[in-house]
Amino acid sequence: MDLEIGEEQAAVRQLARDFVAREITPHVVAWDRAESVDRGIVKKLGALGFLGLTIDEEYGGSGGDHLAYCLVTEELGRGDSSVRGIVSVSLGLVAKTVAAYGTEEQKRRWLPRLTAGESVGCFGLTEPGTGSDAGNLATRAVRDGGDYVINGAKMFITNGTWADVVLLFARTGDAPGHKGVSAFLVPTDTPGLTRRTIHGKLGLRGQATAELVFEDVRVPAGALLGREGKGFSIAMSALAKGRMSVAAGCVGIAQAALEAAVGYAGEREQFGRPIAHHQLVQELISDIAVDVDAARLLTWRVAGLVDRGEDFATAASKAKLFASEAAVRAANNALQVFGGYGYIDEYPVGKLLRDARVMTLYEGTSQIQKLIIGRALTGVSAF
Numbered sequence: 119m120d121l122e123i124g125e126e127q128a129a130v131r132q133l134a135r136d137f138v139a140r141e142i143t144p145h146v147v148a149w150d151r152a153e154s155v156d157r158g159i160v161k162k163l164g165a166l167g168f169l170g171l172t173i174d175e176e177y178g179g180s181g182g183d184h185l186a187y188c189l190v191t192e193e194l195g196r197g198d199s200s201v202r203g204i205v206s207v208s209l210g211l212v213a214k215t216v217a218a219y220g221t222e223e224q225k226r227r228w229l230p231r232l233t234a235g236e237s238v239g240c241f242g243l244t245e246p247g248t249g250s251d252a253g254n255l256a257t258r259a260v261r262d263g264g265d266y267v268i269n270g271a272k273m274f275i276t277n278g279t280w281a282d283v284v285l286l287f288a289r290t291g292d293a294p295g296h297k298g299v300s301a302f303l304v305p306t307d308t309p310g311l312t313r314r315t316i317h318g319k320l321g322l323r324g325q326a327t328a329e330l331v332f333e334d335v336r337v338p339a340g341a342l343l344g345r346e347g348k349g350f351s352i353a354m355s356a357l358a359k360g361r362m363s364v365a366a367g368c369v370g371i372a373q374a375a376l377e378a379a380v381g382y383a384g385e386r387e388q389f390g391r392p393i394a395h396h397q398l399v400q401e402l403i404s405d406i407a408v409d410v411d412a413a414r415l416l417t418w419r420v421a422g423l424v425d426r427g428e429d430f431a432t433a434a435s436k437a438k439l440f441a442s443e444a445a446v447r448a449a450n451n452a453l454q455v456f457g458g459y460g461y462i463d464e465y466p467v468g469k470l471l472r473d474a475r476v477m478t479l480y481e482g483t484s485q486i487q488k489l490i491i492g493r494a495l496t497g498v499s500a501f
């Protein structure tokens with residue numbers, strides 16, 4: 119396994135680093151307090167090709183491999199997880215799924231806009247009554263002549279209020295559980311679709327998280343993505359790659375925690391010397407550093423597996439499980455280094471901890487990742 123990054127990958131990482139320093143870092147506190155990042159950031163992400171990574175140039179993408187995608191995602195996560203999430207969902211869960219399963223018409227309609235940042239995508243799987251048990255979702259799409267008519271609700275949808283298109287998972291036909299689920303591309307201006315922004319989140323406050331309600335939403339049969347009844351496997355394959363992206367974002371959070379803790383420990387003096395001289399502070403910092411390295415290596419391994427066309431789903435669950443728990447630990451340790459100053463939002467570590475906390479919940483909780491890994495090892499499904 120090659121653990122070095124190439125010249126092109128280093129260049130794209132530097133591009134992302136410069137972008138974060140210029141366009142994100144100066145605004146992070148204000149966006150967090152305002153509960154919204156500046157929407158203009160989407161077009162800026164598109165202009166640099168960050169919303170088109172791994173997508174064919176023929177459809178407006180910027181190409182590149184999954185390691186480059188992870189490097190950019192890490193840098194964005196280091197800057198602001200709310201911005202990183204826009205890319206992980208609009209590109210990672212929506213555009214990449216359209217590229218993998220879409221008809222030529224669907225690809226031509228949606229990919230150039232999504233990759234340019236002219237449109238935003240969201241991923242509608244979770245419902246008020248079904249989260250971990252997503253295969254039992256209740257939203258229905260009933261065939262009516264040449265159309266489908268959709269009724270139901272989706273909960274906690276990242277980019278939900280901003281999105282122009284929702285990759286929606288709904289039940290078609292009578293097959294039980296996940297066998298009856300199909301995927302649709304639904305423009306969010308379709309009559310009958312309403313959205314409510316969810317406020318009061320612990321973290322990711324800058325992100326447009328929403329509840330979506332579908333009341334007799336009529337879409338043509340051409341909105342179906344893939345075949346009827348294949349929606350759940352489409353969702354699971356999207357989420358497997360999505361977990362790599364979440365893991366990369368978590369590496370970014372942990373890296374930011376490390377940099378903040380090292381910087382502060384060198385400046386803050388107690389007992390007549392910088393706190394970095396106290397061995398128990400060094401322990402906190404070294405624990406963060408080990409978490410950063412381990413999470414990054416697990417994440418890069420997934421990128422390599424994807425790029426070589428090998429099985430990656432279990433490795434992605436391992437990376438997501440470890441990196442998300444590591445990001446929480448790292449941010450918490452950094453907050454300890456900052457003492458009382460870590461507890462107020464003029465300093466970065468409190469936000470890192472708040473943002474990290476959701477990573478063990480979405481795209482499959484830590485418990486669900488353990489069940490996926492356990493199933494792969496034992497051949498027995500605990501679901």
Ligand SMILES: Cc1cc2nc3c(=O)[nH]c(=O)nc-3n(C[C@H](O)[C@H](O)[C@H](O)COP(=O)(O)OP(=O)(O)OC[C@H]3O[C@@H](n4cnc5c(N)ncnc54)[C@H](O)[C@@H]3O)c2cc1C
Nearest residue numbers: 241242243244248249250274275276479480481482483485
């Ligand atoms: C900020 C945010 C953004 C999100 N973005 C999106 C999005 O863009 N699209 C989308 O579709 N969803 C999104 N989600 C939803 C997210 O994926 C779900 O919250 C998550 O899957 C968990 O579902 P739940 O909240 O219903 O918890 P539940 O499934 O009710 O789980 C509650 C607890 O029970 C545990 N549990 C459940 N089943 C088992 C089991 N079999 N064995 C052991 N433990 C179990 C869980 O691990 C958890 O600890 C988002 C959520 C948040 C908070």
